[in-house]
Amino acid sequence: MSILKKLAGETLSYGFSTILGRSLNFLLVFVHTWAFLPAELGVNVKLYGYVAIANIIYTYGMETAYFRFAKEAPEKYYQLIMTAIIVTAGCFTLFLFVFADPIMVQLGYPGKGIFLNWLAFILAIDAITAIPFARLRLENKIRTFVKAKIVSILINVGLNLFFLMLLKPMQEGEIRIEGPGFLRELYRPEIGAGYIFLANLIANASLFYWLSAEFKAFRWRWDWSEFKALWVYAYPIMFMSLAAMFNLMFDRLLLESYLPAGFYPGKSSQDALGIYGNCYKLSVFMSLAIQAFKYSAEPFFLGKKTTENSKENLALITHWFVIVCTFLWVGVSCNLFWIKTLFLRRAIYWEGMNIVPVLLLANLFLGIYYTQSVWFKQTNKTYFGTIITLIGLAVTLVGNILFIPFYGYMACAYAFLASSMVMAGLCYVGGQKYSPTPYRWKSDLFYILLGGILIYGANALTHVSPLPEFMNQNFAVLCLLGYLLIREFSWKSGKPKLID
Known part of the structure; x- marks a missing residue:
């Protein structure tokens, strides 16, 4: 028991x-299916499918390896794995950023290279924060773990509501709210469902603040063997x-x-x-x-x-x-x-x-x-x-x-x-x-x-x-x-x- x-x-x-x-x-399913038709959300379904796969390549099993090896020397393996992840994530993201437009053409979404740029940064942040989160789990610092996760998600949800349930209807004339005129100009119809990616990116970036103690503890370390x-x-x-x-x-x-x-x-x-x-x-x-x-x-x-x-x-x-x-x-x-x-x-x-x-x-x-x-x-x-x-x-x-x-x-x-x-x-x-x-x-x-x-x-x-x-x-x-x-x-x- x-x-x-x-x-x-x-x-x-x-x-x-x-x-x-x-x-x-x-709850964003409610927002997304209210804001867009199925065909408009197809690009999100497909790209997030690829992102889920790319996330694994970005971390290449090192999160599980950290749990297995850190019991012997926690600090040493934290520094070593973090060094490896930061370097490789940077290289992968640079590649995606440079070739975003041709890749999106091949996927059937020409002119949407900016979506892949945002996703490249999302992938890098996910990979780089994975090991600090693993360290929190290993040290049983549940409160910090929970706080970082929840605040990031709240930011993501809030931005989705802001972009899709306020700016989008304002730009399309469906709702009229007295306020700064520039708000209507913030929403660009050609981006459309791409605002889902942008909200995700901004929310992910907030993790660096909540994991600041884990990043301050990081020191570059390398050992090939x-x-x-x-x-x-x-x-x-x-x-x-x-x-x-x-x-x-x-x-x-x-x-x-x-x-x-x-x-x-x-x-x-x-x-x-x-x-x-x-x-x-x-x-x-x-x-x-x-x-x-x-x-x-x-x-x-x-x-x-x-x-x-x-x-x-x-x-x-x-x-x-x-x-x-x-x-x-x-x-x-x-x-x-x-x-x-x-x-x-x-x-x-x-x-x-x-x-x-x-x-x-x-x-x-x-x-x-x-x-x-x-x-x-x-x-x-x-x-x-x-x-x-x-x-x-x-x-x-x-x-x-x-x-x-x-x-x-x-x-x-x-x-x-x-x-x-x-x-x-x-x-x-x-x-x-x-x-x-x-x-x-x-x-x-x-x-x-x-x-x-x-x-x-x-x-x-x-x-x-x-x-x-x-x-x-x-x-x-x-x-x-x-x-x-x-x-x-x-x-x-x-x-x-x-x-x-």
Whole structure:
């Protein structure tokens, strides 16, 4: 119980910033879908897909390497890794800045080179601040971590509101506010959805202020032999992360290319991409849980070996991770009927709602993979992670290429689910061979199966029951809660007691 409380407390602390931050960012879906049509947001969906991949190249596994090596000499490895990241991030950003215009022409967005300039600086800031954030996590300075994250996100949200809900309507004459005339001139229609990138850049730049103490502690340091040891450990992590991110993003990169013309009547492939990309954001609820868990669990299980971070405790934590994520899957899936109207302001986006339960389940299995991946990081067999994620990527590619022409963006969702299940399965098999852990896999799989049955039952009940839709849908959540109370708690003393 103590280990559950400890890790749960840290997860909730990190989760507070993650959930609050991502929730505020999630509200931007409301703003963006109100301000722009799906085709106008296509450039953002596509470019942020590439940014997610570029972020991994910019840090090339050094964040995980820092957790693994810093327990031996924290200051030495902080200085060395920071030096490497600053130099390489500068080189990558200079390349993108110089070749921004031709790259955007190749991507099909001529005259939008300024977007890539902004994104290049965003990537550099993300990479350079990654290690200071990792240092805060390792030193358990949660308050500073949370403050920096939340303030940056608040700035991003505020600027989005300023650009898109004030300046844009003022420039277009939709609202009339007495004030300085130059405000109407600040908004340039040719930039349009590019203001989303600009807001992101300004918000990211604020991180330097909040992490100033970490940067003041930095000193240039270089040692080729030490860096080589870091690189040998980190590069498989980079390839693993790249394959995993391609797995997450390739559907958006392939959908526009492989979707037949006229597949969705009256809509272009850009419309379909915009619908899929924004409905995809509703799966953020599962991503929040996974990200918060990773923030706390990674430094915990990769740190010095103790009785607390034993294999038995890893199995226990994984079991409760599955339970929490199953509740999220059922809860969100059964409440999409009102969530969609709250966050997706135009009815055109609602056509893609069927992908959301599938994507939530896919993320659940991806989270299971992340919890199990501790074994190859602890044993320095990080190349196994690369192999597993490359296999997952192959499943995604084959699924998308073969089935997008027949099933549209539903093929993207199911390919992601198949890939996540394969990766979780392979990671389990490999872990049991090289670092056996007593996972409660039968109980975990039953929770997931029960969740699926309840979601299906709730949807069927809505069509035949005279009760309000909210009651019909959330009956599934109550059933799952009832099973949890019976299965995981002892009631012999009259009070609930958690069964270990």
